Amino acid sequence: MIAYICRRFLSMIPSLFLASVIVFSFIHFIPGDPAQVMLGDQATPERVQQLRESMGLDRPLYVQYAKWIGGVLRGDMGQSIFFHKPVLDVIADRAETSLLIAVFSMILIIVVGVPIGILSAVRCNSRLDQLFSGASMFFASIPTFWLGLNLMLLFAVTLKWLPTSGFPSIVESGDWSNLRYLVLPCITLAAPNSALIIRLTRSSMLDVARADYVKTAWAKGLSEGSVTMRHIFRNSLISVVSALGFTFVALLAGTVVTETVFSLPGVGRLVVESLLRRDYPTIQGVILIVAFVYMLVNLLVDLSFAILDPRIRYS
Amino acid sequence: MNILAVFARRKIALFGLAVIGVMLAFAIFAPLIATMDPQEMNPVDKLTPPNGIYLFGTDNFGRDIFSRVVYGARASLLGSTGVILFSMTLGVLTGVVAGYFRRVEPWLMRLVDVLMAFPPLLLALVLVSILGRGMINVIVAVGATYLTRTTRIVYGLTLKVREEAYVEAAVSSGTRVRDIILRHLLPNMMSPIIVQATFTFAFSLLDMAALDFLGLGIPPSIPSWGNMLSEGRMYITRAPWLLTFPGMCIVLTVLAFNLAGDVLRDRLDPHFRSRIEGV
Numbered sequence: 001m002i003a004y005i006c007r008r009f010l011s012m013i014p015s016l017f018l019a020s021v022i023v024f025s026f027i028h029f030i031p032g033d034p035a036q037v038m039l040g041d042q043a044t045p046e047r048v049q050q051l052r053e054s055m056g057l058d059r060p061l062y063v064q065y066a067k068w069i070g071g072v073l074r075g076d077m078g079q080s081i082f083f084h085k086p087v088l089d090v091i092a093d094r095a096e097t098s099l100l101i102a103v104f105s106m107i108l109i110i111v112v113g114v115p116i117g118i119l120s121a122v123r124c125n126s127r128l129d130q131l132f133s134g135a136s137m138f139f140a141s142i143p144t145f146w147l148g149l150n151l152m153l154l155f156a157v158t159l160k161w162l163p164t165s166g167f168p169s170i171v172e173s174g175d176w177s178n179l180r181y182l183v184l185p186c187i188t189l190a191a192p193n194s195a196l197i198i199r200l201t202r203s204s205m206l207d208v209a210r211a212d213y214v215k216t217a218w219a220k221g222l223s224e225g226s227v228t229m230r231h232i233f234r235n236s237l238i239s240v241v242s243a244l245g246f247t248f249v250a251l252l253a254g255t256v257v258t259e260t261v262f263s264l265p266g267v268g269r270l271v272v273e274s275l276l277r278r279d280y281p282t283i284q285g286v287i288l289i290v291a292f293v294y295m296l297v298n299l300l301v302d303l304s305f306a307i308l309d310p311r312i313r314y315s
Numbered sequence: 316m317n318i319l320a321v322f323a324r325r326k327i328a329l330f331g332l333a334v335i336g337v338m339l340a341f342a343i344f345a346p347l348i349a350t351m352d353p354q355e356m357n358p359v360d361k362l363t364p365p366n367g368i369y370l371f372g373t374d375n376f377g378r379d380i381f382s383r384v385v386y387g388a389r390a391s392l393l394g395s396t397g398v399i400l401f402s403m404t405l406g407v408l409t410g411v412v413a414g415y416f417r418r419v420e421p422w423l424m425r426l427v428d429v430l431m432a433f434p435p436l437l438l439a440l441v442l443v444s445i446l447g448r449g450m451i452n453v454i455v456a457v458g459a460t461y462l463t464r465t466t467r468i469v470y471g472l473t474l475k476v477r478e479e480a481y482v483e484a485a486v487s488s489g490t491r492v493r494d495i496i497l498r499h500l501l502p503n504m505m506s507p508i509i510v511q512a513t514f515t516f517a518f519s520l521l522d523m524a525a526l527d528f529l530g531l532g533i534p535p536s537i538p539s540w541g542n543m544l545s546e547g548r549m550y551i552t553r554a555p556w557l558l559t560f561p562g563m564c565i566v567l568t569v570l571a572f573n574l575a576g577d578v579l580r581d582r583l584d585p586h587f588r589s590r591i592e593g594v
Contacts, residue, residue, distance in 0.1 A: 018429040029445045134327075137577075141569035143521050143541075145528045146562040149548055157552050253434030257525050261548075271437065272529050275444040283444075287437060294432040 001306065008302060012295050019291045020072065024065050026287075027280045033057075038081050038278045051081070055281075077285040082277045087285035090270065097167050097266035101185050101258065102251040108190035109197055109247060114240065116194075117201025122228055124206060132198060139195035144254060148188035148261040155184060165263035185258045193247050193254075200243045204236035211235070237308045245301035249294045321582045331574030334567050341388035349382035353538050362554045372556040374546065383538040384560050390539035391520060391565070394454060398519040399512050401458030402465050407508065409462070410469025411496055415477060424470060427463045435460035436522060443531045453532050457522050461515050468511055472504040479503070506583035513576035517569045524565050540565050 027034050035052040036043065051057075055078070056064045071078060077087035120132045139147075156164040167181040208214065209232050217231045255268030263269075267286055274282040322328045341348060350370070357377035365372040371380035413423040430438075435457075442456035476482060477500065485495050526532030527541025528548075535542050540561040547557025 015425070015429050015432070018426065019432055022429065022433075026441055026445065031445075031447075137573055138566075138570060141517070141521075141566050141573055143524050143528075143544075143562070143565050143569075145525060146544060146558065146565065149544075149551055149558055150562075153551055153555060153558075249434060253437050256436060256440065257529065260529060271440065272531075275440055275531060278444070283441060287433060287441065290434060290437060291429075291432040294434070298432075 113197030121205035334571035397454035406465025414473025517572035
């Protein structure tokens with residue numbers, strides 16, 4: 001198992017290298033002089049030349065890449081054009097909000113999506129199943145920003161139960177009641193993703209339910225709960241866990257829209273702000289980190305298969 | 316049982332078809348259906364709630380929301396159609412090439428796997444910021460994110476179909492590669508590709524609306540449902556109808572295409588068909 005983990009970890013290196021080349025080349029796909037584009041039309045030629053030299057844009061591409069990736073490996077992702085701070089510090093300042101939203105949304109998705117999916121599969125074709133299937137189809141079709149705005153209108157503006165926007169840092173204030181600022185963003189982000197998990201849990205359980213060993217379990221006279229949870233659910237967990245892994249990364253990307261709707265100081269909003277300000281070093285940093293997280297989650301999901309399914313053996 | 320009969324048998328699917336029909340009619344016959352010029356400003360009537368004259372009310376410039384929603388269907392559906400054409404054409408091509416020609420497979424699929432590590436919306440945002448705003452650029456940006464998924468699906472299908480006896484027979488009888496792909500591989504992969512196209516249409520509509528909402532999509536001068544929501548959010552408390560109608564159009568259209576996709580998958584995918592019909 002340890003050898004497999006090491007092998008899988010090493011196999012990430014070529015993918016990470018390729019991802020870093022793609023992220024690096026973003027800046028060079030910009031039509032015209034990247035330094036001029038980043039600083040805007042008002043920038044003086046001296047300032048443009050200064051940025052060109054500081055970013056090494058006047059050097060050959062392979063030298064630029066070597067300098068950039070060398071910095072990344074040492075934890076230096078360059079300077080943010082707008083914030084005049086190291087990119088990693090800018091991202092770290094915003095990470096708290098995005099991580100809290102992603103983690104709490106994920107908990108909500110697991111707590112709501114998986115049990116409803118199980119119930120839908122167990123009561124397949126019943127009225128309850130039709131209700132859940134219809135609702136999940138509806139929520140999967142809603143644009144997150146529209147859902148967020150409507151929740152804000154109802155719960156924050158009309159009923160005044162929750163704050164409309166912003167998020168004072170818990171780390172800085174130590175006040176956990178600030179979590180109320182994240183209730184609506186988490187529901188907004190979790191609703192469409194829960195809908196997808198409900199549909200996936202239901203369909204993978206129905207797939208497993210047709211297997212011979214499930215028929216044998218029924219024939220042995222086992223209780224419904226035992227057959228459902230020990231034989232059907234456990235064996236359908238691989239697809240569910242796999243989908244949950246991808247969902248976590250989708251949540252990180254989903255924060256782009258949700259944080260904009262609720263004016264939250266997170267990494268998602270940082271991406272939009274940086275794109276509008278053409279702060280490409282910051283965008284490169286965020287995207288490289290997200291790609292790394294995706295590959296790491298993928299690895300963890302793969303490793304979890306060995307624990308979830310006894311048929312899978314890694315030597 | 317043909318597809319239309321399947322749609323007719325399932326009321327919810329029929330509802331989906333009807334919604335798609337209405338939205339298509341909006342897009343095609345917009346000048347005939349719209350009651351006013353979507354760009355015409357009537358400052359005196361700004362932020363008027365829905366009434367007999369302005370069916371869906373007016374926005375902050377006094378423009379008729381109903382007419383803008385009707386014209387918005389044109390931009391939104393055109394955008395998603397463009398995404399389908401772009402991602403399906405290139406995705407099918409690269410998927411077949413990767414699946415059929417083993418030499419290019421490791422490189423091509425490794426690249427696809429790496430590209431899939433970038434969340435679609437983030438990738439689309441970056442591409443739009445590089446290419447610039449505009450309908451074509453947005454189509455290319457969103458289409459590129461779906462291209463990798465289509466490639467992956469078609470690659471898997473090609474691997475499966477190329478092992479079939481009739482393909483082996485065609486290869487051993489000396490049939491040209493182009494003919495094998497066009498006459499034997501593609502026709503036998505069309506069902507899952509059509510299903511994938513339907514879902515891609517639905518999800519690309521959501522992505523394009525998100526880009527519009529973030530201010531990085533179709534230029535604001537073109538009325539699209541996403542642009543209308545982006546402009547309307549400033550008046551969320553004073554004029555909620557600015558959000559209601561374009562938002563409902565997006566939800567209904569995406570829902571309709573998801574329902575259609577489900578029905579097509581049930582019908583075209585033998586695995587699902589057997590479950591439904593108990594074959």
